[in-house]
Amino acid sequence: MSRIDRNYPEPQRSLHGKIYEILESNIINGVYKPGDCLSESKLSEELGVSRTPIREAFRQLEHEGLVVYKPNRGVVVRGFSEEDIQDIYKIRLMLEGMTARRATENITPEQLEELKETIELEEFYTNKNDVKQLARLDSHFHEIIYIASGSRFLIKTLRKFHHYLGKIRSISLSDPERAKKTLIEHKGIFESIQSKDREMAEILMEQHIRNATRYIEKKKDKAE
């Protein structure tokens, strides 16, 4: 085996992990609707794998609460309701501020630099109106703060919540006004963290979540 092969091994991910991601994404994005029954045999055929890794993915989705397990009948999709989405925003409002405060206390220079670069890229893509990149960078911005908080539970919980909101976030960021406002808010949070102002980081993060929530609410009201 050559040296290059040893240095660049392929990811070598297990099948159940990939299948889990596919199914989770299909549930989050509404490909599978709440109430849909997922069949091991059918998915097994569709994806061209045996039932074993599919069952393993099911167990993860079940644990996550995205599907409900019916003994000897398989799993039915749960998905998210309007209320669930609002609920997530309410809980985030409680947790994101705390996370930003703790991140301010624990952040490393490298993470701070990464945060800065992320914001610079956000600025670039905001001007270009590249929604896909903006969504990616937004996730990255928050992800760094989650990790810097040093709390495995906050990381796990908020990462999931953020992931669940992926669709709605893209909608928000496709509005140039909201994208610009997001950038300004991110900059404020970054500067607070950089200057080690815990309180301000907490307050600005809470405002950021509140503004995101308000934007969605307003958008929804208009649509009705």
Place this chain on the structure above:
Amino acid sequence: MSRIDRNYPEPQRSLHGKIYEILESNIINGVYKPGDCLSESKLSEELGVSRTPIREAFRQLEHEGLVVYKPNRGVVVRGFSEEDIQDIYKIRLMLEGMTARRATENITPEQLEELKETIELEEFYTNKNDVKQLARLDSHFHEIIYIASGSRFLIKTLRKFHHYLGKIRSISLSDPERAKKTLIEHKGIFESIQSKDREMAEILMEQHIRNATRYIEKKKDKAE
């Protein structure tokens, strides 16, 4: 088959569910230490089942973050550190108050009655110093409030946190002084909820968590 057998069917739970509970409990209670490797084959032999349901249980534990998955090597136990426990209390401080407030808004008369009965039993067992029953009732008290909050995410998150702290809670409740204080605090929370005083329910619940945290901290300081 007798009629009695038909009226009281066994739960008919799947194996992977039972195995998951066994393993989770072993991790939470420190039977498996952080760093321990869990082997499918060994557990399969020990428990007298095939590897399939064990793998399914592993996938749930993995998703929960209680074990870390190593491709082609199995899973290693993660468990909880001192910091993790403190961390859980910090996060609960943010979430339990909100949950109590929302429970006050949504609680049903039946749930209120159940809460009342739980506290009456708590009073009974506090006088008898029955720690096991007190731990069970404490969980039940909080569980009712979680459910009454109507938020599937709060239910899921806080239920887990509460479960993780089972061991430490039993230690607290085995101190008659702390048990009495817990009862008084629960009563206060119950009365706020009953009289639909959201703010007070939130404040008292936060105090309750804060007091529980302080007690643990003090206990730890003494031990050192």
Place this chain on the structure above:
DNA sequence: TTTTGTATTATTGTATACAAATATACATGC
């Protein structure tokens, strides 16, 4: 002695086989 290559062993990853449970279709009786 240390290192490295190789054979062996053990473990996981996936597929498949069979048992158990459930749903479905259809016939039978009312």
Place this chain on the structure above:
DNA sequence: GCATGTATATTTGTATACAATAATACAAAA
């Protein structure tokens, strides 16, 4: 027509078989 019982088909639940990967032991060379 409607309900009920039964046979069939389908699906899940579990066990097992085989393949792939990684760890281990050991021998050979530097």
